[in-house]
Amino acid sequence: MSLLEVKNLQVRVDDREILHGLSLTVNPGEVHAIMGPNGSGKSTLSHVIAGKPGYEVTGGEILFKGEDLLEMSPDARAAKGVFLAFQYPVEIPGVATMTFLRTALNAQRKARGESEFSTPDFLKKVRSVAASLNIPQDMLRRGVNVGFSGGEKKRNEVLQMALFEPSLCILDEMDSGLDIDALRIAADGVNALRTPDRAMVVITHYQRLLNYIVPDFVHVMSKGRVVKSGNKELALELEASGYAQFEDQAA
C-alpha cells in the first residue's frame, strides 16, 4: 500500500481555486521533490496535507496509510505520522521549547495508545538528538523559536522530526532564509532520518536544496497541477531552463 495517495485534489481558498486536480503517490522510503514557481500551489498542498484551517477541499481525496486523511484533525494526523516542517516556524513566547517538545511527543504517544515518556527518558532522548544537530541546551530552555535565527528555527524543526519519528515528512521550503552552512546542517539532519519506512516530500523553489537532500522523484507543479514528473535529473534541467516552459504547458 502506498503511504500517501493524493488523488485529483481540488482546493479553494476564498472562492479561488488553488489546486485543480492534483495527484501524487508516495511510497515508504521514497523522497519526492516538488518544485514550481511561486503561486503554483506547493505550499497549499503541504498545508492541506497537514490540516491547516482556511482551505476548502472541493474534490478529490488524500489517503494516508489507506485512511482518509481529510477526515482527521491536524493533531490526529500528527499522531498518525504526518509531519510538516514549516517554512516559517512560529515563535511561541512563554512556552519553553522543552515543555513544548514533551507535551507534543506525549500527546502523540497517548493518541496512539502508547505510554508517555518518563522525564529522564525524554531528556536523554532530546539531548542526544539535539547534540547531533548542534542545538545547544540553552536553546531548549528558551521559548519555542523565540530569538532563534533562521537556521536555528529550521534545526528545531528537524529536531522535532527526529523526536516524533513520523512516517511522512513534508519539508516546506526548508531552504528559505538559510545560508549555505545552515542549509547543510539542516539537510544533514534530514538525511540522517532517511529510512526504508519513512518518506519525505521536499517542497522547494530552488534546485540548490536538492544537492543536499537528493530526491528519488521530482515533480514540477504549475498552476495547481503536477505538470511533469521525473527523476533527480529533472531538477537540474529546471535549473538550466527555468519554469517558463511549464507555465505555458499548464495554461
Next chain:
Amino acid sequence: MNVALAISNKDLPLGDLFAAARSRLPGTGVVAEARQAAFDDFASRGLPHRRIEEWKYTDLRVLLRNVAPLAGAPDKAALRRAAVTVKALAIRGTRKLVLVDGVFAAELSDADASTAGIRVQTLRETLEAGNATADLLRTAVASDAMISLNAAMATDGVVIEIAENTAPPKPLHIVHIATGSGTSAFTRSLVKIGRGARVSLVESFAGAADAQSYQAHDSVVVSIGDHAEVQHVRIMEDAGDAANISTAVFTVGAHARLNTFNLTNGGLVSRYQAFIAIAGEHASVTTNGVNLLNGRQHADTTLTMDHAVPNCASREVFRAVVDERGHSVFQGRINVRQVAQKTDAKMMTRALLLSDEAEADNKPELEIFADDVTCGHGATTGALDESLLFYLRARGLSEKAAQALLIQAFVGEAIESIVDDNLRELAIAAASRWLEARG
C-alpha cells in the same frame, strides 16, 4: 435619566442588614460609633452603580442587587466542610489563618504562636479588648460605599504585626472559606509590617462544596515599613455563583518593595480593588493580576497606584482570559503627584477573548502632575493566534491542549513575577485548575 438608577435605598432593606447583625459585631463605644458612622455612609450612598465613575463597568445594583444577610457563626458541621475545602486547596508551606463564614477558626489554622517577632490576633479579640481604637475600621487611603459597608459589618479577620527586621519562616496565609448559602461574610484584616521586615502574605478565597450564592466582603489593610520587602499573592476561587467584593489598601514606606499579585477565576460577580499609596521615596511596587473567566462570570480588577513622593517605580502587568460569556474589567489608574518627580510607572494590560461573546474592558488612566517622569501604558485585546494554534496542533496537541498551552504562556507573563517558588506554584495551580475545568 435611566430608570434603573432611580432605585432608592428604601427598595433595598439595607438598614435591616445592619440592625439584624449588630449584636454579633464586636466592639463597643468608639468602635460601635465608627461602625454606625460607616454604615450611615454606606446607606446614604447605596450600592455603587454605573454613574459612579470607578464602578462604571461593575454596577452592583444590577449585578449584586442586594447585600445578603450576615452568615451565622459556623457550627461543627460547617467547620468540617470548611476543613475539606482547605485540604482540597492543597496549600503547602504556608502558615494558615482560616476564616470560615467570616469567623476565625482556630481549629483549622496553624498555631505556631511561638515565632518571634510575629504577633497574630483576631480582629474580634482586638476590637473586644477594649483598648482598640476605631482606627482599625478606618483607612485614609480610600473611600467608597463598599469600603464603608465592610467597616460597618466586619465580624472578624486577623490583625498581624511583624516586628522590624523580622523574616517569618513561612508565608502568612489568610484563607477565607464560605460554607453558607445566600449569606454574606464580612472580614477585615490588618497587617503591619515593620521596618526592614521580609514577609510573604497570601490570601485565598474558596467555598465549601454545596455553598451557593454567598457573598464574601473583605478588606485587607497593609502598612509596609521603610526598607521592608513584601510579597503578596491573592487567589480568588470562590463558587461560580458567589460574589466577592474585596478591597486591599497598601501603604508603602521608603526603600520598601511590594510585589502583589491577584488571580481571579471564581465567583459570578467580583470586584478586587487595590489602592496602593507609595508614601516613601525609592520604593518600588509590582502589581500583577490575572482574570480567568467563563460562563457568565463578571470580574473587575481595579488598581490605583498613587505616587505621592519622588523617585519611586511601579509596574503593572495584567492579563485577562475570557471564555463563553464572561466579562473582565481592568481599571488601572496611576496618579503621579506634582512632587513625585523621577517617577517611573508603567502599566500593560492584555486580554484574550476565547469566544465571540466574551467581553473585556480595559481602562488605563494616567494622571500626571509632575514634569520629570517616565510613565507609560498599553492595552491590547485579541483572540488566540491561529498560526500558533495550528503549529501546536500540527505537532499533535488537541485543540484544547494547544489553547491551554498558549493560555498558560499568556498568563505566565503576569505570574512569573512571583519570586517565591511555593507561591508561584499556588498561582500556577489555580490557573491549571481553571484550564483543566475547560476540558
